[in-house]
Amino acid sequence: MSAPSILLRTEHRVGIASYGAYVPRGRIRTEAIAACWGLEQKRVPIRAKSVPGPDEDTATMCIEAAQNALRRVAVAADQIRAVWVGTESKPYAVKPTSTVVAEALGLTPFISAADMEFACKAGSEAMQTAMAYVGSGMARYALAIGMDTAQSRPGDSLEYTAAAGGAAFLFGRAENAVAEVEGSLSYVTDTPDFFRHAHRHYPQHGQRFTGDAAYFHHSQQATRALLDALGRAPQDYRWAVFHQPNPKFVRRLARQLGFTEEQIRPGFLAPAIGNTYAGSSLLGLAAVLDIARPGDRILFTSYGSGAGSDALSLVVTPRIGSLRAGVPRVRDYLERKQEIGDYGVYLRLMKKIHRE
Amino acid sequence: MELPRYHRLRSTFYRLQASRCAACQATYFPPRPYCLHCGSRNLEELRLSGRGRVLSLTRVYQPSRGFSDGVGTLTALIELPEGLRLIAQLTDVEPAEVETGQEVEMVVRRLRTDEEQGLIVYGYKFRPVVGARAAEGANSA
Numbered sequence: 001m002s003a004p005s006i007l008l009r010t011e012h013r014v015g016i017a018s019y020g021a022y023v024p025r026g027r028i029r030t031e032a033i034a035a036c037w038g039l040e041q042k043r044v045p046i047r048a049k050s051v052p053g054p055d056e057d058t059a060t061m062c063i064e065a066a067q068n069a070l071r072r073v074a075v076a077a078d079q080i081r082a083v084w085v086g087t088e089s090k091p092y093a094v095k096p097t098s099t100v101v102a103e104a105l106g107l108t109p110f111i112s113a114a115d116m117e118f119a120c121k122a123g124s125e126a127m128q129t130a131m132a133y134v135g136s137g138m139a140r141y142a143l144a145i146g147m148d149t150a151q152s153r154p155g156d157s158l159e160y161t162a163a164a165g166g167a168a169f170l171f172g173r174a175e176n177a178v179a180e181v182e183g184s185l186s187y188v189t190d191t192p193d194f195f196r197h198a199h200r201h202y203p204q205h206g207q208r209f210t211g212d213a214a215y216f217h218h219s220q221q222a223t224r225a226l227l228d229a230l231g232r233a234p235q236d237y238r239w240a241v242f243h244q245p246n247p248k249f250v251r252r253l254a255r256q257l258g259f260t261e262e263q264i265r266p267g268f269l270a271p272a273i274g275n276t277y278a279g280s281s282l283l284g285l286a287a288v289l290d291i292a293r294p295g296d297r298i299l300f301t302s303y304g305s306g307a308g309s310d311a312l313s314l315v316v317t318p319r320i321g322s323l324r325a326g327v328p329r330v331r332d333y334l335e336r337k338q339e340i341g342d343y344g345v346y347l348r349l350m351k352k353i354h355r356e
Numbered sequence: 357m358e359l360p361r362y363h364r365l366r367s368t369f370y371r372l373q374a375s376r377c378a379a380c381q382a383t384y385f386p387p388r389p390y391c392l393h394c395g396s397r398n399l400e401e402l403r404l405s406g407r408g409r410v411l412s413l414t415r416v417y418q419p420s421r422g423f424s425d426g427v428g429t430l431t432a433l434i435e436l437p438e439g440l441r442l443i444a445q446l447t448d449v450e451p452a453e454v455e456t457g458q459e460v461e462m463v464v465r466r467l468r469t470d471e472e473q474g475l476i477v478y479g480y481k482f483r484p485v486v487g488a489r490a491a492e493g494a495n496s497a
């Protein structure tokens with residue numbers, strides 16, 4: 001296969017016109033979880049993770065992230081022709097999250113809307129689709145959101161990292177972009193690393209498939225194929241963002257691909273808030289855009305179980321300086337936190353225990 | 357409140373849609389089709405800014421049916437810059453962190469949180485202003 005054919009090419013040049021993030025206020029220190037289950041603290045992968053409030057879910061969190069994106073730019077509602085929500089924690093099994101979001105943003109009724117499902121890659125799948133709508137000329141602007149309130153079985157190793165948060169990206173033509181997309185591709189295979197059956201509350205890991213065969217293989221293949229197709233090397237990039245299931249995996253992946261600690265630093269949020277699933281890599285990208293300067297090149301590679309990766313190469317434009325101030329950045333949400341010291345309160349907030 | 361009423365008022369619950377009389381400037385939330393003040397039917401749609409100030413607040417220990425997660429939650433009377441007052445729950449805040457006069461902003465949250473089988477009702481609540489917008493407010497004050 002010749003290299004250019006694997007790229008997902010658009011008819012028109014496209015980019016990110018605006019973006020917004022959201023992380024809920026609750027934080028539980030993982031030592032409180034470890035204490036309940038008798039695990040030594042040194043075996044816990046992160047110190048704290050974000051926890052949604054009792055009145056929050058993926059829909060409410062999407063609304064705030066998308067509102068932040070729309071507040072940064074002057075784009076008329078009727079110019080936005082699609083809103084897609086990528087998540088694996090839909091408030092309803094059947095009833096779209098995206099219509100609630102579109103209604104709250106005042107974008108209804110002439111708008112395409114849907115929820116996308118691809119484990120932790122659902123958010124970047126929404127981004128690829130938004131790029132296609134804009135790049136084909138079907139829409140002037142399209143909104144893609146990756147957001148999760150990740151669920152984990154009490155006592156499972158996922159409970160130490162499964163977190164809540166995400167980000168929204170408004171895609172538009174390159175001339176309106178704060179970061180232009182130079183190229184993108186998707187890499188997927190049928191891999192049994194992580195799954196949840198219908199009517200089950202919690203997902204499970206597929207034995208030994210989690211690491212090398214899943215996260216590392218797909219993230220590496222997508223990233224390397226994109227770099228090859230564009231004729232670029234890791235040192236051509238100022239910043240790099242990956243999916244963040246835990247800090248150890250991210251550091252190892254970056255090292256294997258030839259990216260430095262400095263390149264991943266601003267978008268590396270897992271140590272502070274955990275794994276926000278479909279929101280994870282998108283939130284990292286939002287944190288990078290918060291500090292990026294014109295000319296910065298950004299490598300973005302998501303990962304979703306099942307399994308696949310989307311890889312994007314972005315270049316920050318001078319328009320980054322024209323975004324409206326006064327909108328909360330990722331850092332504002334990281335600094336706004338309410339510590340949950342008690343495992344029982346955490347269980348209530350995660351709706352694992354209920355008042356009878 | 358019954359489902360059809362929530363549905364009819366969803367633009368009000370989701371994005372603070374109000375109406376203003378073109379003749380006498382009286383403002384209505386929820387929106388009204390005619391003016392109670394001057395009788396005019398010439399009312400314009402108005403989307404409230406979502407910013408406000410706490411006038412008074414109380415803690416609720418006996419929540420209504422369907423709001424059982426709300427034990428001890430804060431409910432406030434909020435004054436909006438558009439000249440309206442409304443009552444709403446406060447969220448993302450502990451009682452010690454809020455006082456009268458404080459700047460708050462609207463967020464969309466689940467209003468009824470304990471209906472496993474029913475429709476999830478979303479609507480407005482208010483919380484202390486977050487991050488950069490808080491700083492912006494301080495500068496303009």
